[in-house]
Amino acid sequence: MASIGQIIFGSMIFLIVVISGLIIFILAIAFSVSQGTVESSSPSIVGNLGQDVVMYCRFLTNNGNGQYDDVSITWQKDGLSGVVYEYKKKAAQLQGQNVQFRNRVQLFPDVIYTGNASLLLRSVRWEDVGVYRCSVSAPKISGTTSIDLKVAAFSAPxxxxxxxxxxxxxxxxxxxxxxxxxxxxxxxxxxxxxxxxxxxxxxxxxxxxxxxxxxxxxxxxxxxxxxxxxxxxxxxxxxxxxxxxxxxxxxxxxTKVSNFQLLLTVILILSVIQKT
CATH class of the missing domain: 2.60.40.10 (Immunoglobulins)
Incomplete structure (x- = not known):
């Protein structure tokens, strides 16, 4: 007949095994759902009143490889109903778009397949201030990143x-x-x-x-x-x-605005202008 100590010890071993298995199971599910990241190179930015601004959002697999054809991208703003911009099935889905952003926002469709979900916001206004969330769903990728947009007016002397x-x-x-x-x-x-x-x-x-x-x-x-x-x-x-x-x-x-970031912004904006 087993002693009380043996029973307690056996119970503890059993609990450890069960909990370990549960943790492994949860991690396996999480890894199978998303094997990539969604991130922004500029999680906090300042827009210049009346000018265009790009909010950077990028998604990629953990190994950094891949081209993405089946991608869903949703941009939302905290505290605002509707979406800022939504992209599904290789096209804009703007039925639920908030009127504040009508005809003012645009993705860069020519580079989405490379993992670029950045949003161009035209003619920045004071009411555009706030936290924006870029959510991406693609094969092996599911995630959200946030960008805090502030607005000021500034010019070079x-x-x-x-x-x-x-x-x-x-x-x-x-x-x-x-x-x-x-x-x-x-x-x-x-x-x-x-x-x-x-x-x-x-x-x-x-x-x-x-x-x-x-x-x-x-x-x-x-x-x-x-x-x-x-x-x-x-x-x-x-x-x-x-x-x-x-x-x-x-x-x-x-951070100081780098020449590369300025160049990237110009290229992205020009790519949209050429198509409109």
Whole structure:
């Protein structure tokens, strides 16, 4: 006759075996349902008011291979009824589309088969702010990723060298209202003054002046920044005037816009424009 200790020990072994089998079974089901991922290279982005923005979504198998013919893609926005965009059976399915996005959104059908489910949103508005979800169902792939879209107004400044030796930067559209500072070529903070005026809908025109005097062949940096966007503009004084270049850093994504990402955005947008 088995002792109480033996009975307890045997029961524990039995429970361990059952629980282990259950875990293996659950993992097997999960693996059989989805052997891939759905992800975004920019889970938080800033759209420029009135301009187009691409929300990136990509799906791929765990081994990174494959071309996908049978794909369902659904874009939704948190807190909003209906869909932003839906794609099934190689065609748009817009019967349940929310009116806010009618004639304003587009996938890139020529690259869906490669695993690209990115969404083009045209002419960004304030009410477009929110969390968007890209859901994909394809052979061996099922998943959702989210993109947090924020909206601001921003533009690169143009530079003018004044006769008295000062340097002026003028940017036409910023919101929220930014702060402006100037740096010398060595990184020293320079004396400057900035004025703001309203365009439309409280969007600010920014005019900032570095008192100078500027020196030929020197480069001066003008920083225009608010809570969402920073414009880093380098102005190089030449014999004929001033040359400037600007790149943007988005605080929501905490990343500098790469040339590759800008190129990819342009290519995707142009591919849609050519077909419309």
């Amino acid at each position: 143009t530079f003018t060298r004044q006769k008295e030796g000062s340097l002026t930067a003028e940017a036409q559209r910023w919101f929220p209202q930014p702060n402006v500072s100037w740096l010398s070529q060595s990184g020293e903070l320079l004396n400057s003054s900035t004025q703001y005026s309203n365009n439309s809908a409280d969007i600010k025109q920014v005019v900032s002046v570095y008192e100078g005097p500027v020196k030929a062949d020197d480069t001066y940096t003008c920083l225009i920044q608010n809570s969402l966007v920073k414009a880093v503009s380098e102005a190089t004084v030449t014999g004929n005037g001033v040359t400037g270049k600007t790149y943007f850093i988005f605080n929501a994504a905490s």
